[in-house]
Structures are given as structure tokens and as C-alpha cells.
Amino acid sequence: MSEARRFPVSRxxxxxxxxxSVAAANLPWSDVKAQQVERSVEPPSxxxxxxINGEERDLELDTRVTLLDALREHVGLTGTKKGCxxxxxxxxxxxxxxxxxxxxxxxAVMHEGDEITTIEGLGTPDALHPMQAAFVKHDGxxxxxxxxxxxxxxxxVLQEIERGIPSHVTDDLLADMQPTNMEMRERxxxxxxxxxxxxxxxxxxxxxxxx
Amino acid sequence: xxxxxxxxxxxxxxAAKAAAERENAKFIAGGTNxxxxxxxxxxxxxxxxxxxxxxxxxxxxxxxxxLRIGTLVSNTALSAxxxxxxxxAVLTRAIQAGASGQLRNKATTGGNLLQRTRCPxxxxxxxxxxxxxxxxxxxAQGGYSRQLGVVGVSDSxxxxxxxDMAVAMRVLDAVVETIAPDxxxxxxxIADFHRLWGDTPHIENAxxxxxxxxxxxxxxxxxxxxxxxxxxxxxSYAFAxxxxxxxxxxxxxxxxxxxxxxxxxWRMPExxxxxxxxxxxxxxxxxxxxxPTEHNRFxxxxxxxxxxxxxxxxxxQQEG
Ligand SMILES: Cc1cc2nc3c(=O)[nH]c(=O)nc-3n(C[C@H](O)[C@H](O)[C@H](O)COP(=O)(O)OP(=O)(O)OC[C@H]3O[C@@H](n4cnc5c(N)ncnc54)[C@H](O)[C@@H]3O)c2cc1C
Ligand code: SF4
Ligand code: FES
Ligand code: FES
Numbered sequence: 355m356s357e358a359r360r361f362p363v364s365r366x367x368x369x370x371x372x373x374x375s376v377a378a379a380n381l382p383w384s385d386v387k388a389q390q391v392e393r394s395v396e397p398p399s400x401x402x403x404x405x406i407n408g409e410e411r412d413l414e415l416d417t418r419v420t421l422l423d424a425l426r427e428h429v430g431l432t433g434t435k436k437g438c439x440x441x442x443x444x445x446x447x448x449x450x451x452x453x454x455x456x457x458x459x460x461x462a463v464m465h466e467g468d469e470i471t472t473i474e475g476l477g478t479p480d481a482l483h484p485m486q487a488a489f490v491k492h493d494g495x496x497x498x499x500x501x502x503x504x505x506x507x508x509x510x511v512l513q514e515i516e517r518g519i520p521s522h523v524t525d526d527l528l529a530d531m532q533p534t535n536m537e538m539r540e541r542x543x544x545x546x547x548x549x550x551x552x553x554x555x556x557x558x559x560x561x562x563x564x565x
Numbered sequence: 566x567x568x569x570x571x572x573x574x575x576x577x578x579x580a581a582k583a584a585a586e587r588e589n590a591k592f593i594a595g596g597t598n599x600x601x602x603x604x605x606x607x608x609x610x611x612x613x614x615x616x617x618x619x620x621x622x623x624x625x626x627x628x629x630x631x632l633r634i635g636t637l638v639s640n641t642a643l644s645a646x647x648x649x650x651x652x653x654a655v656l657t658r659a660i661q662a663g664a665s666g667q668l669r670n671k672a673t674t675g676g677n678l679l680q681r682t683r684c685p686x687x688x689x690x691x692x693x694x695x696x697x698x699x700x701x702x703x704x705a706q707g708g709y710s711r712q713l714g715v716v717g718v719s720d721s722x723x724x725x726x727x728x729d730m731a732v733a734m735r736v737l738d739a740v741v742e743t744i745a746p747d748x749x750x751x752x753x754x755i756a757d758f759h760r761l762w763g764d765t766p767h768i769e770n771a772x773x774x775x776x777x778x779x780x781x782x783x784x785x786x787x788x789x790x791x792x793x794x795x796x797x798x799x800x801s802y803a804f805a806x807x808x809x810x811x812x813x814x815x816x817x818x819x820x821x822x823x824x825x826x827x828x829x830x831w832r833m834p835e836x837x838x839x840x841x842x843x844x845x846x847x848x849x850x851x852x853x854x855x856x857p858t859e860h861n862r863f864x865x866x867x868x869x870x871x872x873x874x875x876x877x878x879x880x881x882q883q884e885g
Contacts, residue, residue: 397568417571417613420600440601441668453641453670459597460671463571464615511666519645522661522801527650543801544665 400463406431407475415462422446424462425472433473433502437546444545447503447510448472454510456544473502476509485509488558496549504545508559511541515563533563566603573615577744577779580616585746585775587612592777594637594676597668602681605690607697621779624648630785636675636778640664640730643674652786655810658793659733665802675778678731678741678758679770682724683804684713695721696766706858712806715857715864717827722766723858725825726759732810732824733793735832740782746775752782759829769828789814792875795824796867807867811875817841823851823868844873 398417403410406429413428422439425431425448437445439458446458449471477483485505488494495501515531523540524531531537538559539552547555574580584590591610593599594617602608621635624646632648643649644660664672686692686704693702705713705723714725739755753771760770772778789812797803805825813819819840822832836851848869855865 398570400571417569418566439604441597441665444665444667447667454667455671456597456667459595459600459668461571461593461596461600461613464593464596464617466573507667514641514666517645519641520650520657520661521666522658524661527654527657540801541666544667 402463402466404462404465405467405469407471413462417461417463419462420458421448421450421460421462421465421470422457425457425470428462431472431474435499435502437500437503442546443500443503444507445500445503447506447545449506449510452513454507471506473506476505483509484562485512485558488561489555492554492558492561493551494555494558495547495551500545500547500549500551504542504547504551504555507542507545508538508555508562511538512559512563514541533560535560538563567606567609567611569610570612571615572612573618575618577616577619577621577777578748580614580619581744581746581748581775581777583614584777587614590614590775592616594673595639595671596676597664597671598676598680605688607688607690616777627782632783634674634781634783636780637673640669640672640674640677641666643730644669653733653737653783654791655736655793655812656730656733656783658791659729659795659808659810662793662795662805662808663729674730674781677728678734678778678781679772680728681769683727684724685709687724696724696769699765699767709860710858711860712804712825713858713861714828715826715861716831716852716855717761717829718856719761719763719766721764722762722828724766725827726769726829727804727825729793729795729805729808729824731755731759732808732822732830734781734783735822735830736810736812736820737783737787740784741778742780742782743772743776743778745773745777750779755781755830756832761828766828787812787820789819792878794871794875796871807864807871809868809871809875811872813840813876821847821851821872826852826864826868840876844869844876847872 399414400417402413402415411429415424422436425434434448435445437443441456441459446456447454448457450468477486485508489505515533518531520527521537521540523536535556538556574583589610590612593613593615599608621637623635624638625633627633640660644657650657684705687694687696692704695701695703703722713723734755741753741758744750758771762768792811795805795808797805808824811819811821820837822830824830833851836847839846839850852865
């Protein structure tokens, strides 16, 4: 069924937000009963435009689709991994508008117009990102499942240190931040590695930090 | 996850109004707590109002020398703000002691204040829980209650407010600013924001239905040594068993609040007044009415030791 048929223009207007939401109560389909009928027929879906690794992607998604599932199941970028699906492991880490986030705890629809960078966008097998190259050099993984999340996080951590964002282990909040081993370990604590490749990951990061 | 309709609000007033107009609607900001709970169907909104694009991302100086924080300021941005680092360091320390780098980038100021408890039985939908389902009973009492509350708890529920940021905001006497669906704005002192829930543990804070947090204001800085010490099962990325936020003045006076022990950040003026007499006196006062379980009695001793550690540190030293 075409999206246009499933969602008449007025509904799309509200889904897209804007001033339409205030008027929503007056529209016939926002009637609670009508809504329930609609829901039992077909779950609500929305159109979302994401800029993924520099490419515009227009998607029609169930409102429930997380950014992680949008990337993996709808765009086919399976580099980003699903570990826990609850913000606890970091396997799903991607960058949104330059900041690392857990893509499992965010809805795709919340990211309309956002720039998403996944592991596929950092580098390619022929032209590795320096952090990818350093992970290879230092054996920063064993099974590799957590690795895309680790690498996205590691790249972001070095940027966060450079931007002067303090951490739990920063002694002097008013001094410049340094990419010490302690700092990197603390800042990477949101990425769990079941294989325990932590010390090699820290070495890979130190390598990149030293330039 | 139960299905839901979605809208993106454009102004705070419009968001609050929309929340009142729709049955079973919820705001979503960072989504890091709400979506976690929606996946488990502990939260089951049928309509989401995305407040993520309302602006409200500024941190501004107030006319009396304080700071006004928009609700959408991320935890990372708030903790890194130069004035917070300089004048309200306990807040930077508390935020940085919580969650992970990824989560702090996404978590918002208002969403963090409203994060729900981490009681394992609240999360396990096979177990009775008065907070999840009023009247169902409380599996934690008589169950495994090591992480749960020791003070301010009730017969209905012994869970804690789990967050870190709010504990620092409590010693800083922050004020939560809101807008209601009818457009009324009000200011709620942080002391009154989280409730001692008694026999209604599903009502956790002072917000009325549809009421939206717009800002959090910090009063003029009070100087002193700012410390947040968090004790947990691992060194990072874990919730507090006990945490202590303190602002200590050179003359030995100060303010202290405890996290991980009660339904709200736990601070008592009478306990603050005991600071010059040491940790034992403070904790004796703050936990005088404690009713721990056999599993979590240790939290009181832990709170005392954590505070004693802070008080015995060299005054010039800052720590996390
Ligand atoms: C693995 C993990 C570990 C964590 N560890 C810690 C930790 O150690 N310490 C800690 O403090 N926290 C921790 N957290 C919790 C984290 O801090 C919260 O999830 C986060 O702060 C919530 O902010 P948010 O913007 O994502 O909220 P959301 O999930 O968007 O919202 C949370 C609630 O607030 C409501 N809401 C949001 N904004 C507003 C508003 N402006 N007005 C009214 N209502 C609003 C929503 O409707 C919802 O009910 C952890 C979370 C995870 C997943
Ligand atoms: S302590 Fe509170 S949250 Fe935990 S099971 Fe009992 S009622 Fe539920
Ligand atoms: S899959 Fe997102 S944090 Fe584990
Ligand atoms: S390399 Fe196997 S989980 Fe990290």
C-alpha cells in the first residue's frame, strides 16, 4: 500500500509536528475512538529524512523504529551492532551531529534532518580512518562485535577531550583536558567488550591521540 | 513496545497544551530513560510529544549572578559549561559520575530529573510492584533489596530516586521552572520537586499532568569546596549505592545531600548544621528515621564513611 494512501495529508501534517498539533484536537481522526481503530488496523508510521554518512535517505517508518533499527534493518548498514538494546553496552554507538550517542535509545523519527555517522562513514577498507587502522595495528578486538561501537566512541572521545569536556577522573576542572590512559578508560566505560580487549583499545587510542 | 502516534512540538506552551489534549501522552526529550522503559512496556504512552526541538538549549547568567539552564541542555554540555565548572563544580562532578559519555550527550536536564527508579522489581514486569501497578504489592520488601532505599521510604515502596545530577542540584538549591497546559508558569524548589511518595509511589514528583519543565535555575554561587563522591559496584557506568554531594566552607560549615538512599535527594537542614561536628553527627541526624532492610543497612555506614572521607581531605583539593 502506498504511504500516501495510508496517511492522508492532514495526518502527516500532525505527525510532522508544527502548529498543526494544537489544532489536532479539532480534527476528526484525533478523536480517541477513531485513533484506537486506526491503531488496531495499522501502527502509525512517519516519513523521516536522515543524512547518513553524507547521503540523504528518505524513510517511511513505524514510529517505534529506533535509530539503530533504521540503520540496520531499513538502510542496510549493519556495521552498527545491537548488543543490549537498552543503552548498557555501547555496541550501537554512532555519531549524531558530531556527538556519540546510543542509537538503540533513540527513535529514528527524533532525528529528522540530523547528520548520522556510522562506522561505514568513518572509513572504508581501502581508506581506513586512523582509529580503524590503530585498532587493527593494536589488536583492539577479538570477536569484533563491539568494535564498530568502540571505534565510533573512541573517535568521539578524543574530540571530547580536545573540546575540553571534563570527565569523572579529571583532577582540575579548570585546566586543559589531556588524553591520558585514565581519561580514555573512564570515557570509554560506556562501551563494553565481552572479549576484554580493553587494554589494546586504550593503546590504539593513545596511538591516535599522539598523532 | 506499544505503538504510538508522534508529534514534534514547536513551543513549550504548545507542547504542554498538546499533552493535556491527548490521553496517555508523554513528552520525550533525550529518550534514554523513556524508551528503555517503553521497550519493556513499563511505560506505555500512546502518543509522544517530542520536545527535542523547542530551543531551551541555552545556559544564561541570571541578573542576581546565578545560572538559568534550558531543559534541553544536555548533561555533557551542562557539566562542561565554564561557569558550572568554576562556580558549581559539584554539579559537573555529579553529572560526570553518572551514566556514560554516549548517554550524557543525549540526556537532557529535565529528563534527568525525571528519570525513574532502578528497583529491579520495577523493571521486572513479572513481579508485583506498587509503583508500576498501584495496589499490586511490593516484591522488593522481603526480596533482594540491597540497592534500595533506607530513609524516606514507605510500606508501599522502598525504591530510590537513582540519579546523580539532582543530588548536586539539591545542595545548590536549584529551582525547577515549568509551564502548565493552561500557560501558567511556576517555580518549584528542588527540595519540593521529588516527592516522598508514601502510599502513592506511582506519583514521584510535583508536576501536574501535562506540565513541562522549561528551565532549571541555580542561585548565586556560594563558593566553598565542591565535592561529589559516588560509591558503586564498579568504578564507572553504574548507579550509586550511596553518593554524597557536599559544598564545604573554610569555617567547617556547609551543605550535604545523599543520593541512592531515598525517594529523593536526601538533605536535611538539621544535618547540614552538624557538619562542623563531623560525619557521624551528620549521618546520625540525616538517617535518624532510617528503616533499612537487612540487605541495605550497610548504606548508612557507607554514607558515613563516604562523608568522613570527604571531610578529612585536604581543603584545597577537589575530587569526584
Ligand atoms: C545504562 C544506563 C546507565 C545510567 N546510569 C546513570 C547514572 O549512573 N546516574 C544517573 O543519574 N543516571 C543514569 N542513567 C539515566 C540517565 O541519566 C537518564 O536516562 C537521562 O538523564 C534521562 O534524560 P532524557 O532526556 O533522555 O529523558 P527522557 O527519557 O526523554 O525522559 C525521561 C522522562 O522525563 C519526561 N520529560 C523529559 N523532558 C521533560 C520536560 N522538559 N518536562 C516534563 N517532562 C519531561 C519524559 O516524559 C519521561 O517521562 C543511566 C541510563 C542508562 C540507560
Ligand atoms: S520498592 Fe517500589 S519500585 Fe520496587 S518493587 Fe516495591 S513498589 Fe515497586
Ligand atoms: S545496543 Fe545500544 S547500548 Fe547496547
Ligand atoms: S571484541 Fe568481542 S566483544 Fe569486544
